[in-house]
Amino acid sequence: MTWRASVLTLFPGMFPGPLGQSLAGRALETSVWSLDAINIRDFAHDRHRTVDDTPFGGGAGMVLRPDIVDAAVASVDDSRPIICLTPRGRRFSQDDARRFAAGPGLILLCGRYEGIDQRVIDARQMQEISIGDYVLSGGELAALVLLDATVRLLPGVMGAADSAVEESFSHGLLEYPHYTRPAEWQGRAVPEVLLSGHHAAVAAWRQAEAERITRERRPDLWAEAASRQHAASAAS
């Protein structure tokens, strides 16, 4: 079964964009997933194809009209979750990507200008999602980020079946560092243990590095991982 993404946007030419390349691009060609970009402007009903208007209450910028956005949503609506990309949303995470990949697909609504009339977001029970604490000029790049992280988890997209199991965030830790040939480069040697052929020692070194890097760089993740460990050992 093909995992289906429908993106509602004023700039359909931005899709598939980078998702037409590499792993996601090949998976698109082989119908592991599908992507249709729907132009919100096609649902405008006046001669000028107007999609936005000035905000009630005053202030700068323009707001996408609820009736136009709703008509665009209605054209694709089925059982799939509807995501509204917005800096006000819950922060997107690896857990979301896993959950979305396990479902039938997504409908993604990209805002522009000041944003979207809140009533259509509420009426269609959209999930409001942000990709981080900064403001983009539109939701399209956010949709591409969310889709990239999700699509690579679909069965058959990544090369090695288990390459998603070990990576950053999968166990609540950042990943250990990687090394390849040459074994010495510009006077820098690869950590000795990785050349030892001793699998248990390699695994122990990688685990220790993952813990060290998480502790140093992301004390927030480290605290979460530690409390999960606590709960697990208390339960057993």
Ligand code: SAH
């Ligand atoms: N006035 C809004 C920002 C509008 S930016 C505010 O202050 O919250 C225009 C559009 O870009 C938004 O409607 C949203 O769809 C998208 N966007 C901007 N930053 C984003 C982010 N961090 N995550 C997801 N979408 C974002």
